[in-house]
Amino acid sequence: MKTVAVISRKGGAGKTTVAVNLAVSAFRAGRKTMLADIDPQRSSFDALRARTIDGPALAGISAGKLFHAKSQAAHDGFELLVVDTPAAPDSDVVQAVNSADLCLLVCRPTFLDIASVARSAEFVRSLGKPGLIILNQAPPKRGGLEPVTVQKAVQALRFCSLPVASVGLRARAAYQQSIAHGRSVGEWDANGAGAIEIARLWENVAAMLAFDDKDQNAKVG
Ligand SMILES: Nc1ncnc2c1ncn2[C@@H]1O[C@H](COP(=O)(O)OP(=O)(O)O)[C@@H](O)[C@H]1O
């Protein structure tokens, strides 16, 4: 079983949005998936509980129970554990990072988010954990041109000690609408631009986890 921790020391960066969308993507790709929400706000737990169709298994737990939940999930044959985390306290985030095979660092294209993610990237690297920075809530292109804020964010993130995902997520109403119904953007609008970027992000993450695409349509056991 592989464990992915979705982290950001900034509230509102998009941890829950990324965790829910990737957990549902993995589930739909045939991976037996659990989402563990260790944020006391329980946002992803509440979002996925609203699903009226099958989806990832759910655990709303404290950070202190993560180790046990991970062992149990591995024992029960889960292939992927996605951990949604709070912005604080430090100790809870550290437990999530320690439990992870891969850390996803979510970052908006703002000065303060980038400064924060740079520190988090150093920390993740110092623990020897692989990581991937995901730019989220990027404003849309205007007249085919990337907004200056996004260009500058991408340049600045290159100086972080972890790679940046080749696909960023734009600010889209579909992310807000879909999660309110416990759905991924792909389930909400299969042909939408959000669906395409999440599919590409999942491919990127699956490759880093060394998940093989060949059994993407396999049934969940
Ligand atoms: N790419 C996006 N486009 C539009 N809204 C987004 C996007 N990502 C997150 N949001 C919205 O921003 C808010 C904070 O996102 P959330 O995932 O809850 O962040 P966090 O878990 O880091 O606090 C939510 O209202 C969410 O719907």
Ligand SMILES: [Mg+2]
């Ligand atoms: Mg959250």
